[in-house]
Amino acid sequence: MNALQAFLTRILAVSLLLGLAACATQGSGGLKSVGRGNALPAPDTTNAAGAYEGTSEYRLGANDEIEISVFGVQDLSKKVRINSNGQISLPLVGAVPAGGKTVPELERDLTRLYASSYLQDPQVTVYVTEFASQRITLEGAVKQPGIYPLTGKTTLLQSIAIAKGLDPLADLSGVVLFRQIDGKKMAAVYDMRDLRSGKVEDPLLYGEDVVVVEQSGSKTALRRFIESVPAIGLFLAPF
Numbered sequence: 216m217n218a219l220q221a222f223l224t225r226i227l228a229v230s231l232l233l234g235l236a237a238c239a240t241q242g243s244g245g246l247k248s249v250g251r252g253n254a255l256p257a258p259d260t261t262n263a264a265g266a267y268e269g270t271s272e273y274r275l276g277a278n279d280e281i282e283i284s285v286f287g288v289q290d291l292s293k294k295v296r297i298n299s300n301g302q303i304s305l306p307l308v309g310a311v312p313a314g315g316k317t318v319p320e321l322e323r324d325l326t327r328l329y330a331s332s333y334l335q336d337p338q339v340t341v342y343v344t345e346f347a348s349q350r351i352t353l354e355g356a357v358k359q360p361g362i363y364p365l366t367g368k369t370t371l372l373q374s375i376a377i378a379k380g381l382d383p384l385a386d387l388s389g390v391v392l393f394r395q396i397d398g399k400k401m402a403a404v405y406d407m408r409d410l411r412s413g414k415v416e417d418p419l420l421y422g423e424d425v426v427v428v429e430q431s432g433s434k435t436a437l438r439r440f441i442e443s444v445p446a447i448g449l450f451l452a453p454f
Contacts, residue, residue: 255394255403257421258395258396258421258422258423273318273343273346273365273367274314274349275313275315275317275321275343276314276315276347276348277297277298277299277314277347278299279296279346280295280296280297280345281294281296281303281313281341281344282294282343283295283305283325283339284339285340286337286340291305291329294344297313297314297348300314302314307329307333308325308328311325312324314348318343322339325337325341346364346365346366347364349364349365349421350363350422350423351363351365351369351420351423351424351425352424352425352426353374353375353378353428354427355428355430356382356384356386356429356431357378357379357380357382357428358378358381358382359378359379361378365421368419369420370417370420371390371410371426372411374420374426375390375407375426375428384431385407385428385430386429386430386431386432386433388406388408389404389428389429389431390404390407390410390427391403391405391428391429392418392425392426393424394425395423403418
């Protein structure tokens with residue numbers, strides 16, 4: 216993680232904590248319970264081009280870099296980056312929609328395009344060389360906080376492992392998952408012991424999710440938020 220990413224991560228964490236503090240000062244009216252022991256709904260971006268869907272393979276998105284190989288035709292093999300419109304530009308076939316598709320789907324599309332006019336029985340392979348469109352943020356009491364690419368189906372516990380595990384001072388009952396849903400931020404509080412034992416379902420993560428792990432005993436706005444809500448609960452935060 217470079218210095219800029221680290222700085223942005225810290226700014227994001229501070230913003231989240233300030234938002235929670237603002238909510239806490241509003242009393243019970245500042246947070247609306249929408250369930251207990253349930254999973255957070257999928258984010259708004261689930262149906263958008265390039266969004267990662269937790270129930271399927273990774274879906275390509277803007278700024279992802281992919282390598283396309285056509286067996287036996289070196290001139291058609293190249294690395295390309297998906298543009299902001301979700302398209303790639305290739306020899307012979309021109310602009311091709313790639314955003315929102317899985318790798319197998321794109322391989323089938325390219326095979327069909329090349330076979331329709333240019334090649335006989337083409338064998339097309341697509342490989343993602345750089346994941347850039349879907350990322351998650353891990354902050355707080357983890358060993359390596361930062362912004363990480365979401366390269367496939369990833370759960371909350373797996374995300375903690377990606378960040379090299381919890382800091383020794385982490386509060387096991389203070390793991391908060393933030394997500395943008397219908398234009399509003401939602402949060403779910405989890406206890407690591409319940410997740411590890413299977414008492415609570417390990418939730419899937421989506422692009423732009425933020426996981427914040429509280430430090431045990433610290434006197435922060437996040438601590439006050441966690442102590443004011445059920446150990447496993449979902450809340451709509453109007454900030």
